[in-house]
Amino acid sequence: MELKIFNTLDRKKIDFVPIDKNNIRVYACGPTVYDYAHVGNARMSIVCDLLIKVLRLIYDNVTYTSNITDIDDKIILAAKTQNVPIEKITNKFLKIYNQDMHSLGINKPDIQPRATEYIEEMIILVEKLIKNKNAYLSNNHVLFHVPSFSSYGCLSKRSKEEQISGSRVEVAPYKKYAGDFVLWKPSKQNEPGWNSPWGYGRPGWHLECSAMSESCLGLPFDIHAGGIDLTFPHHENEIAQSCSLNNEKDPKLFARYWFHNGFVLFNGEKMSKSLGNIQLVNELLKKYPSETIRLSLISSHYRQPLNWNKNLLQQSQATLNRFYRIFLNDENFDEYKYDIKDISDDIIESLLDDLNTPKALAVLNKLINDLSSKSNIKSKNLKKTIYSSSVFLGILKKNPSEWLGIGNKNSKNLNNIEELIEKRNNARINKNFALADDIRSKLNKMGIEIEDQNDRTIWRKIEKDNK
């Protein structure tokens, strides 16, 4: 088995060749915890989770680190506004983030470092960069001097000159060069900060990832992941910092492969706070089953923009209903245990090809179509394949009856419903179809849909469409 992966550094799909096949190391830029996680955060999380699962099919030892940014100006602002210490905010939203991701069936990273736990390491990095003449002190700030790193722009494929022209951002007067970025900045006394050789202050945004990736994984490591919007400047600056520590120019001496997931759009527009179209995972989980959200997130290729809307969720819901139905009346259901060996080879092959989830789902659909033309024995094996393949993708983990809402025992009108169904079935036996239809429409009005099977009548709540 061999994984092909699109490397942003090369702008093409290439074979994944590990640095050490006995120790695969992946780092992903995690969220800044000052608010609820949105669908964009979830996409990065889910895509990385799947990447790790695929890597683990091939390699025995995979370490996945994904950080938490818990010191940042947005957090400080939120803390000031709410008049609470920043920890109150970061702890709260870190917990919610992990809960929400867990709900989506995402495994927690092996290591989840927090920026504030690596301040010492960051200070050491800054000292080294100053010593190497890649950084300078100006106006109580320590700045990275971009012209000192000749490979700058190698990831985003921009030359230094191009970035400056047209830049809409005011350049701080204490910068030697417009593209220079902050490694360390002063904090006011009432702001969070740490003592450093350059006074009381706090780290710049990019520094934390250089410190944590090196501390947790060692350099160079195999894959650096994150949202495509982080390519510039965040990842570019990380490369500049980390490579400059050892006066290296080759970005692959920091991380070999750069793995970026595409944006999530909402009704064709970028999800952003100013447009007010942010979709929060926490809110979505109240309205939709987690597998519906999960399937929606993997229904398009990870590098393509994903257009998020109600229609997508409804389609995923319909797809899952169909998938679950194949297990509904299967008395062997309990025998289907998740087993890696049962996963369809074609699905694995699709995933090994740069994580082609839409193709994997197409294969799954084909397998389900094949069921109708199979003998019992063969269909049992096929169902095992479908089951394990689905669970690998993070779906079909629920009980089919429960998923489809069949015969919900918690329903308020349980006795009433079952009474009416019995009445209707008696009417049917007596060929009193007018009465039978009458009762069915009464049930429909109660929000209950019935389904006559060979030997029994099952019912479920009608899915509301007002989500």
Place this chain on the structure above:
RNA sequence: GGUGCGGUGGCGGAGAGGCUACGCUGCGGCCUGCAAAGCCGUCUACACCGGUUCGAAUCCGGUCCGCACCUCCA
């Protein structure tokens, strides 16, 4: 202004020189007292204009359109 990514059937969405992607919806049929579910079948797709080629949705050139990034972003 610069850079990057895209434009595939009613919709979603793969593919990347010759082979049905797949799903949803619609339509026709089977099944069913009727429904529901299921099954079978089915519907002018590759933005436009040139070029290369025996053959282009796929490669090359140009045009148009969309989106993103250019120090807040997943």
